[in-house]
Amino acid sequence: MNITEALPKRFSCRAFDTREVEAEKLDLLRSEVERANAESGLHLQLFGPGEGRLDLSKKMFAGEAPCYLAFVGEDTPVGKERAGYFGERVVLSATALGLGTCWVAGTFDRKTVVAEVGEGEVLHDVIPFGYAPAKQPLKQRTIRAGIRSRDRKPSSYLEGIASYDEAPAWIRAGIDAVIAGPSAVNGQPVTFTWDGTTLTATLRTHKLKLEETDLGIAKLHFELAAAAAGQPGSWQWGDGAAYVTA
Numbered sequence: 001m002n003i004t005e006a007l008p009k010r011f012s013c014r015a016f017d018t019r020e021v022e023a024e025k026l027d028l029l030r031s032e033v034e035r036a037n038a039e040s041g042l043h044l045q046l047f048g049p050g051e052g053r054l055d056l057s058k059k060m061f062a063g064e065a066p067c068y069l070a071f072v073g074e075d076t077p078v079g080k081e082r083a084g085y086f087g088e089r090v091v092l093s094a095t096a097l098g099l100g101t102c103w104v105a106g107t108f109d110r111k112t113v114v115a116e117v118g119e120g121e122v123l124h125d126v127i128p129f130g131y132a133p134a135k136q137p138l139k140q141r142t143i144r145a146g147i148r149s150r151d152r153k154p155s156s157y158l159e160g161i162a163s164y165d166e167a168p169a170w171i172r173a174g175i176d177a178v179i180a181g182p183s184a185v186n187g188q189p190v191t192f193t194w195d196g197t198t199l200t201a202t203l204r205t206h207k208l209k210l211e212e213t214d215l216g217i218a219k220l221h222f223e224l225a226a227a228a229a230g231q232p233g234s235w236q237w238g239d240g241a242a243y244v245t246a
């Protein structure tokens with residue numbers, strides 16, 4: 001499975017079982033982390049079994065997370081956006097390897113995280129990962145269903161000269177992949193504008209201070225799905241930036 005095929009399989013996994021993550025899978029993820037750091041200037045760090053504890057809120061999570069990623073980087077809007085874009089690439093790689101993941105910015109104890117945080121850097125988020133139980137416990141399924149019931153409709157995602165239904169197939173595919181993606185408290189803060197030539201992505205709110213991370217995640221999801229629908233390209237960085245077709 002590649003990361004595009006992993007898009008519909010990913011969900012926020014809030015329960016983990018005790019099955020160990022194989023060393024080969026950890027090695028593959030470590031090389032994904034290295035690649036992400038080299039391309040982004042971020043300081044993502046991976047902690048394998050026994051390499052550091054992560055104290056997740058018992059209100060949201062069941063079971064100890066066997067491993068986690070710590071997303072450290074510069075404390076700027078683009079630093080957060082890059083954490084979202086490159087972090088989600090690692091998340092989808094983990095999904096493709098059959099592992100469960102969850103972005104966590106709030107419901108964990110920051111003091112338990114042993115990540116290296118350099119001058120001018122902050123710990124943005126953590127991502128616990130490991131094997132999910134065969135079935136997520138009822139409580140975790142209820143949490144997800146509750147949050148997901150607030151999903152925005154596809155038609156609300158597109159502004160400009162065309163409605164969602166009239167838009168080119170690659171724009172609709174991109175939006176569908178953005179809706180399927182994670183965002184903090186499922187805020188789904190990104191809106192797209194299409195003028196017939198250029199597509200831009202804009203944040204409609206900045207309430208949580210996590211929206212730039214959501215924007216980076218949304219841009220990756222969009223790119224993967226639009227490429228699969230025949231319109232490869234890449235987003236420029238920033239709020240209001242354009243999709244540059246290849």
Ligand SMILES: Cc1cc2nc3c(=O)[nH]c(=O)nc-3n(C[C@H](O)[C@H](O)[C@H](O)COP(=O)(O)O)c2cc1C
Pocket residue numbers: 010011012013014060102103104105106107108125144147148180181182183184185186210213214217
């Ligand atoms: C930047 C970011 C921060 C998040 N922080 C938390 C968190 O602190 N606790 C939590 O349980 N889920 C957290 N989530 C997961 C979202 O609640 C989840 O992505 C959203 O509800 C959509 O559900 P899904 O990922 O299962 O599709 C976060 C997601 C993102 C992208």
